[in-house]
Amino acid sequence: MKKCYRYFCGLIDIQESWLNKMAHKGYRLVKxxxxxxxxxKGIPDEYQYAVEFVAHKSYQRGEDYKRFLEESGYxxxxxxxxxxxxxxxxxxxxxxEGMGQISTNPGSYNKELLIVEKKNDGKPFELHTxxxxxxxxxxxxxxxxxxxxxxxxxxxxxxxxxxxAHPYEAVxxxxxxLLCMIPVIRYQKRISKFSLQAxxxx
Amino acid sequence: xxxxxxxxxxxxxxxxxxxxxxxxxxGYGIMQFIEAKTQGRLILGAGSLYGAINALQDRNWIMxxxxxxxxxxxxxxxxxxxxxxxxxxxxxxxxxxxxxxxxGEKI
Numbered sequence: 496m497k498k499c500y501r502y503f504c505g506l507i508d509i510q511e512s513w514l515n516k517m518a519h520k521g522y523r524l525v526k527x528x529x530x531x532x533x534x535x536k537g538i539p540d541e542y543q544y545a546v547e548f549v550a551h552k553s554y555q556r557g558e559d560y561k562r563f564l565e566e567s568g569y570x571x572x573x574x575x576x577x578x579x580x581x582x583x584x585x586x587x588x589x590x591x592e593g594m595g596q597i598s599t600n601p602g603s604y605n606k607e608l609l610i611v612e613k614k615n616d617g618k619p620f621e622l623h624t625x626x627x628x629x630x631x632x633x634x635x636x637x638x639x640x641x642x643x644x645x646x647x648x649x650x651x652x653x654x655x656x657x658x659x660a661h662p663y664e665a666v667x668x669x670x671x672x673l674l675c676m677i678p679v680i681r682y683q684k685r686i687s688k689f690s691l692q693a694x695x696x697x
Numbered sequence: 698x699x700x701x702x703x704x705x706x707x708x709x710x711x712x713x714x715x716x717x718x719x720x721x722x723x724g725y726g727i728m729q730f731i732e733a734k735t736q737g738r739l740i741l742g743a744g745s746l747y748g749a750i751n752a753l754q755d756r757n758w759i760m761x762x763x764x765x766x767x768x769x770x771x772x773x774x775x776x777x778x779x780x781x782x783x784x785x786x787x788x789x790x791x792x793x794x795x796x797x798x799x800x801g802e803k804i
Contacts, residue, residue: 547744563724563743563747563770566724566725566770567725567728567743567746569743622742622743622744623742623744623745624740624742625708625710625741628742628745628748631748632744
C-alpha cells in the first residue's frame with residue numbers, strides 16, 4: 496500500500512497524466528481522499544485512467560453517469576476539485592445545468608470529478624470520441640474557469656478604482672485573474688476546434 | 698449529437714446506436730457492437746455513448762427496458778426509431794445512387 500498526498504484542484508489533465516504515470520509504474524488506485532491517493536502495487540501498465548469533470552451535473556445525473564460507466568466495465572472514484580471540509584454547505588454554480596446549479600454537501604459538493612479506471616487493452620482510453628461530444632464536454636469546464644476568473648478580475652478593478660488602495664492589491668488580483676484565464680483560453684481553443692470539426696465530419 | 702433536422706441525416710453514431718438496439722442491448726454491448734461492425738474503425742467512448750443514449754431517449758427513438766432486477770440497464774429501439782432508420786437507409790441509398798452516377802462504380 497502506497498499513500499501519496501497530492502492536490503490538483505481543477506487541473507484535470509495534470510491529474511490524469513499523474514495517475515497514468517503511477518499506473519505505468521505499476522500502482523493501481525484503490526482509494527481517494529480529499530488530499531490522499533492510496534495505491535496498491537501490481538503489474539506496470541495494467542490500468543489506464545481518465546479524469547472526467549462532472550461538477551455541472553446535478554447529484555442525480557452525476558450518480559446516473561457514474562453507474563453507467565461502472566456498468567460499462569470501468570471502476571469509478573469520486574474526487575474533489577475543491578478543498579473544503581464544511582458540512583451542510585450549499586453553493587451556487589453558475590455554469591451548472593438545471594439542478595446542477597446548486598451543489599450541496601452532502602451531495603454533489605466535493606464530487607466535482609470522476610476518476611475512471613479501465614483495464615489496459617492497448618487502445619487509447621477516451622471517454623469522449625465524437626467531435627460534437629468533445630466540444631460539449633469542454634464547455635462546462637471552460638465556464639467553470641470563467642466563473643473562477645471573474646472574481647479576481649472584478650476585485651482587481653475595484654481595487655484599481657479605489658485611489659486609497661495600494662496599487663499592489665490591484666496588480667495581485669489581476670495576476671491571479673490572468674492565471675485563471677489560461678485554462679479558459681485553452682478550453683476555448685479545444686471547443687472551437689472540435690465544433691468546427693463536428694460541422695464537417697458529422 | 699448533431700443530427701440534421703432539415704435533411705433528416707443522422708450522425709454515424711446515432712445510426713449505429715439505433716441499429717444496435719433491434720435486440721435489447723446495454724451500454725457496453727452497444728460499444729462492442731459498433732466496434733465489431735466497423736472492424737474497429739469507429740470506437741465510441743462511454744461518455745459519448747451516454748450522451749447519445751440520453752438524446753435518443755428524449756426523442757423517444759429508443760427506450761429503456763425494465764427487467765426488474767435493477768442490474769445493467771438495457772435499451773430497445775421504438776417504432777419511431779425504426780421509422781427513422783428506414784428513412785435513413787433510403788436517404789443513404791439515394792446518396793450512393795447519385796454519387797455512383799457521377800463518379801462511376803469503380804472506386
